[in-house]
Amino acid sequence: MSIPTSQRSALIVEDDPDIRELLATTLRMNGFTVIEASTGLEGLAALKEHRPDLITLDLNLPDLDGVEVCRQSRAVTDAYIVMVTARQDEIDRLIGLEIGADDFIGKPFSPREFSARVSAMFRRPRTAQPQQPDVAGDDLLRHDDLVMDVEGRMVTLGGRELALTRIEFDLLETLLSGAQRVWTREALLDRVWGDGWSQDHHLVEVHIRNLRKKLGEDTTNPRFIRTVRGVGYRMMPASTN
Incomplete structure (x- = not known):
């Protein structure tokens, strides 16, 4: 499976030489420089020097924790x-996602599965396209005193x-852009993560929980994001125009 690329680069931070070689071979076959x-510490130095498009990061490293x-x-x-x-318990998964990881894959893994996940990430746009948003300008979305600058990627x-x-x-932009819509977990996975993620509902739940924390949400009396039990999520009605 080839990932269209104008010579994208990938940084592999991995202390196991066999896993490192497997990842490197797979990524090179998909058109990346590696x-x-x-x-x-080596990984952080390489990141600053090379500015890669993709980073694969082992959680168990000999110096700094992943x-x-x-x-x-x-x-x-x-x-x-x-x-x-190789640490596949739930706590590690949550930690990894809360600090900004885009995906989590456990050892042992299939190179084909790894390729498919990377391909899906690079196929999806960095931002969702708004659908009839409540705008205060060409690229602003508003919900009461919550303001999103879509172009500048600032909230x-x-x-x-x-x-x-x-x-x-991207999750918040999707919810704001279809404020009257109930978004199923499958629809959010497809919109934000891309094809091939429709069964991984936990990704949505973790990121929605993190987003709510940053919005200062009281989940028993939400101001912004409402859970529609058994279905997904939607924005609460705005109190002002």
Whole structure:
């Protein structure tokens, strides 16, 4: 499966040489140039030097924990980050997603599955396209004092800028752009993550939970995002025009 690319680059941060070689071979077959690092510090240095489009990041590294590497990486790059680990319990999955990882894949993994996930990430647009939004300009979406600058990828609440990850931003933009629509988890996966993710509802739930925290939501009395039980999510009615 080939990923169309104008020579995209990928950084592999992995201390296991066999896994590192498998990832490198798979990515090269999909048209990427590959940079390799065996420790977290090497990976952060390579990130600053090469500015890759994709980072694969082992959670178990010999120096810095992969979680810390992901956190520091997300502060300086908008690259896609895929965490690769043998630690498959739920806590690690949640931690990885909360700090801005785009996907999580467990060892052992199929190169074909890995290729499909990477391909899906690069096929989807970085932002969702608004559908009849409530606009205050060509590229602003509003919901009371929540304001999204779509073009500038900035969100403010009560005048204070929110630090959203790319996934959180895209989820919120999707919900705002179809404010009267109930979005199923499958529809959100297709819109934000792309094809091939329709069964992974947990991705949506984790990112919605993180987004709600940043919005200061009380889930028992939501102001912005309402859960439609058994279906998905929708925006609450705005109190002002």
